[in-house]
Amino acid sequence: MSHTPRTAAQPTDIKSALTDLLLNPDLTLAEAADRHFTPDYRQRTDGAWADRDQFLDHIAHLRTLIATAEIEVHEELRDGLGYADRHTCHVTKKDGTTVTMEVYLFATLSPDGRFHRIEETTLMLKGSDTDRTLGSAR
Template sequence: MTSSATRTDIATALTDLLFRPDLELSEAVDRHFAPDYRQRTDGRWDDRTEFTAHIAHLRTVVADGSVQVLDELVQGDRYADRHVVDVTKTDGSAVRTEVYLFAEFAPDGRFRRIEETTLMLQGADSDRNLGSAR
């Protein structure tokens, strides 16, 4: 395992993915997610290609936002956190989601696997699936 100085974290990854339109999506994904990356969100598994399609969709509906990490733990190649994502959508509406996340790092410090559960704190009923929308 690489040193913690070269590991990614969820706040940096989400900021690059969602809130940096100047950064190409493929570069953001390559920076934070291993080639064999898999993610389970609210029970649904996606591979790296499906995850990238999800982020591409979010980039069309998210205008701005931020990530606040409330709790974070790293032990060996394991990562866990609880964070809140605040999003302003392109239509001006706001969504606030709390996320409980468990992850595994690849040897190079990128995420290999994430399993997360989301809890919408603010937003319309139609935003409940934002964590897995395509």
């Protein structure tokens, strides 16, 4: 997957953020997070809030599970510091099983273009019952 690094003049987007967090071996988790998320970042996934540290625990856990992934963005909207999208994550786990999740996301960006807050709802399209919490597992 090709990826152009985000610059201060270019706001982030969910595909770039997830690619750096999960699929870019050249970036540490901290580097990827600093590139796309503010220090006071918060996220609500399927009703459960996580602060930045809890979010990074979640991503660290996913890094141990995911072999490959493709992020397919269907719609993406920006309005000032508002951001919304609908995307599908096609994941192949290290054990060879696959998971497909559709995500409805609403976010607030900081003035420097990084995510400040995300609220999202996930819908599992393919996977086992144990994969239902993949969007928030730690």
